[in-house]
Amino acid sequence: xxxxxxxxxxxxxxxxxxxxxxxxxxxxxxxxxxxxxxxxxxxxxxxxxxxxxxxxxxxxxxxxxxxxxxxxxxxxxxxxxxxxxxxxxxxxxxxxxxxxxxxxxxxxxxxxxxxxx
Amino acid sequence: xxxxxxxxxxxxxxxxxxxxxxxxxxxxxxxxxxxxxxxxxxxxxxxxxxxxxxxxxxxxxxxxxxxxxxxxxxxxxxxxxxxxxxxxxxxxxxxxxxxxxxxxxxxxxxxxxxxxxxxxxxxxxxxxxxxxxxxxxxxxxxxxxxxxxxxxxxxxxxxxxxxxxxxxxxxxxxxxxxxxxxxxxxxxxxxxxxxxxxxxxxxxxxxxxxxxxxxxxxxxxxxxxxxxxxxxx
Numbered sequence: 001x002x003x004x005x006x007x008x009x010x011x012x013x014x015x016x017x018x019x020x021x022x023x024x025x026x027x028x029x030x031x032x033x034x035x036x037x038x039x040x041x042x043x044x045x046x047x048x049x050x051x052x053x054x055x056x057x058x059x060x061x062x063x064x065x066x067x068x069x070x071x072x073x074x075x076x077x078x079x080x081x082x083x084x085x086x087x088x089x090x091x092x093x094x095x096x097x098x099x100x101x102x103x104x105x106x107x108x109x110x111x112x113x114x115x116x117x
Numbered sequence: 118x119x120x121x122x123x124x125x126x127x128x129x130x131x132x133x134x135x136x137x138x139x140x141x142x143x144x145x146x147x148x149x150x151x152x153x154x155x156x157x158x159x160x161x162x163x164x165x166x167x168x169x170x171x172x173x174x175x176x177x178x179x180x181x182x183x184x185x186x187x188x189x190x191x192x193x194x195x196x197x198x199x200x201x202x203x204x205x206x207x208x209x210x211x212x213x214x215x216x217x218x219x220x221x222x223x224x225x226x227x228x229x230x231x232x233x234x235x236x237x238x239x240x241x242x243x244x245x246x247x248x249x250x251x252x253x254x255x256x257x258x259x260x261x262x263x264x265x266x267x268x269x270x271x272x273x274x275x276x277x278x279x280x281x282x283x284x285x286x287x288x289x290x291x292x293x294x295x296x297x298x299x300x301x302x303x304x305x306x307x308x309x310x311x312x313x314x315x316x317x318x319x320x321x322x323x324x325x326x327x328x329x330x331x332x333x334x335x336x337x338x339x340x341x342x343x344x345x346x347x348x349x350x
Contacts, residue, residue, distance in 0.1 A: 072234075072252060074232070077289050080263055080289065
């Protein structure tokens with residue numbers, strides 16, 4: 001059994017999609033737990049508190065991920081640090097860059113709204 | 118009568134020009150369901166009008182999905198401390214004396230979250246389409262709330278005392294405010310609940326003032342207002 005170290009979700013089998021990241025949260029660190037025979041290890045893993053605060057992906061550039069319709073993941077760090085908004089639309093590496101958010105520099109930017117499609 | 122009115126205008130103008138600092142813009146930030154709108158409404162009810170609301174607060178997270186601004190709120194500590202004989206105003210020697218009057222613009226913001234999933238809203242009985250629309254608006258709301266930070270002089274960061282304060286949202290926002298040099302007051306809300314543990318928040322963020330309050334019940338609000346007058350003047 002594979003456990004995602006980011007969201008804690010367990011997967012019976014390793015799938016192709018998981019090679020690109022956890023299908024649930026996009027995390028890319030998994031821990032293999034032996035079924036049945038190694039219960040103590042599994043317990044140990046369960047005791048690892050999965051907290052959002054552990055930044056496992058230092059190289060994330062996108063400020064927003066659209067995981068599926070109606071499910072969004074926000075990178076608060078990137079949103080707070082960067083002026084522009086970069087969206088990751090699909091796990092295949094498609095990105096969208098919201099150009100107006102990069103170019104607006106004056107005070108008007110507070111009034112500027114952008115919308116998700 | 119006419120002359121008196123004119124004098125009033127003149128003295129107000131002089132005061133505005135020479136004695137008043139510009140209005141401080143204060144943002145109420147925090148995770149969803151921390152009680153931001155309840156606090157905003159409490160401030161308005163206390164200092165402006167009992168019948169005016171900044172927003173609707175419900176148990177459904179992300180109820181506020183657009184930042185709402187209310188300008189020109191006069192926080193008058195003197196009049197409030199008269200009403201409350203237990204006021205700690207000026208009672209702590211060595212602390213910077215709170216200014217009696219403070220003019221604020223208050224911005225109630227959508228809850229900051231790292232993940233917004235429409236399934237969360239469906240648990241509150243919303244239809245799928247409505248839940249998805251709400252998730253989209255809430256996501257836009259988070260970005261809008263962050264954009265507002267550029268235009269804000271200080272923040273009241275609201276946390277739920279019944280919850281673990283070590284969350285990504287809290288840590289990221291505090292770190293960023295420290296980097297920007299924006300003053301932060303942490304309000305440990307919901308102390309009226311039995312499982313509230315404001316001490317956890319005090320221990321977690323010792324570098325910032327933490328005021329335990331209940332925005333809903335109005336507990337310890339005066340101390341928060343005093344801290345606001347001290348920090349945001």
